[in-house]
Amino acid sequence: MIIKNICCIGAGYVGGPTMSVLAEKCPNIIINVVDLNQERVNSWNSNDLNNLPVYEPGLAEIVKNCRNKNLFFSNLIQEKIKEADMVFISVNTPTKKKGLGAGKASDLKWVEACARQVAQYSSGHTIVVEKSTLPVRTAEVIKSILKESKKQNIGEMPLKTFDVLSNPEFLSEGSAIKDLLIPDRVLIGGENNDAINSLCEIYKNWVPEEKILTTNIWSSELAKLTSNAFLAQRISSINSISALCEATGANVKEVARAIGSDSRIGSKFLNTGPGFGGSCFKKDILNLVYLSEFFGLPEVAAFWESVVNLNNWHQNRISKLITKKLFGTLSNKKIVILGFAFKANTNDTRESAAIQICKNLLEEDAYLVIHDSKVAYKQIEVDLEKKVLNSHLTNNDDSKISKGGNWNYTQDLSGIFNDADAVVILTEWDIYKSINWEVVSKFMRSPAWIFDTRSILSPIDIKKSNLNFWQIGDGLL
Structure with a gap:
């Protein structure tokens, strides 16, 4: 089956960038990204490319080159599904907050809603592709819904047929465009070889054939969860060692370099930090815990929950x-x-370590001044569940505010260190590496502290100032 028209349901962190790269690499395919959120759609269509709902290095240029040529963003869900040969489901699958599996299982209500829309609005043969991160055997749910629509093919209405594929994303936020352009692998799971080959042919436009892996659909779904679980496990492992380094006088960077040089282990994901965040790691591990419990594997569940x-x-x-x-x-x-995004080069704050750390500090009646050039204060308000005092903080505002247990927001570094008792680096933005701490120390209230949770500052440079310094995993400081 030659694919000429693609519809992607969901214009978020996965759907937007993925479809943009597909549009650039497959100029002969019409790609429609649809979303119920009109504000999000408007942002994707904005002439201000700095206003895209997703910030990823390189994304704005691709959108500029492809938008309104073969890449379109709209809320015309019914119309675009009907036109599509292939429909990608790329919607949010948050952890359930109540009911069966609350706190661990994925909430599949949006996936189910998408499947019902495809069943209702599609025409002819449609290949449905799972792009969202899903629990194992979710394809059964989608197939069941699509199967029911076949029973409704009566009279002279054209027959509807479907194939379901799993094509999980393996994107690292902050480098998503690079991951899409030069992927380690593309994984496609399915039961029908013709459908699998149709998707393979799309990726072959820029991905070497040996990097395109095909499996059965259940292996593909589980591989995504397992991949994220393994990466998160490495982060938790090195962070546990960072605490031990601080207690014993060792240095976690030196330890990581030593173990990372072992070819069986490798050096990736051995950078210590304030904890893993993002949309997938915690959610996917908890999903793995729930599945393990469901299938009667409590020891496996306990391991991953740890x-x-x-x-x-x-x-x-x-x-x-x-x-x-x-x-x-x-x-x-x-x-x-300094920093609220869960990592540099993204505006995503989902499960950011900054959320819990800032909540804890506010609970201790601290007054926080939060800087992040990519995260809007409205998003921080949602995450902290607390309104900002002043969304456009200036030097003159700071001394006039009742401070305890409150926070302010700024996108300007100048003047924010005045009378500060401490600075906490929570995101590894490059701009923080070039701060002149010797100058900053003159404005802070002594004895002042710098807490470097990202290990991006040089202890030698800090020693030139009058500041106390703590860096994660360094037991000699």
């Missing part, structure tokens, strides 16, 4: 350490937070 528990402990460890270093109380003390 990865999440260690991550939570680590975030709380950092906030407690900050409180301890500042004489055991944060009441009305000004703490500058």
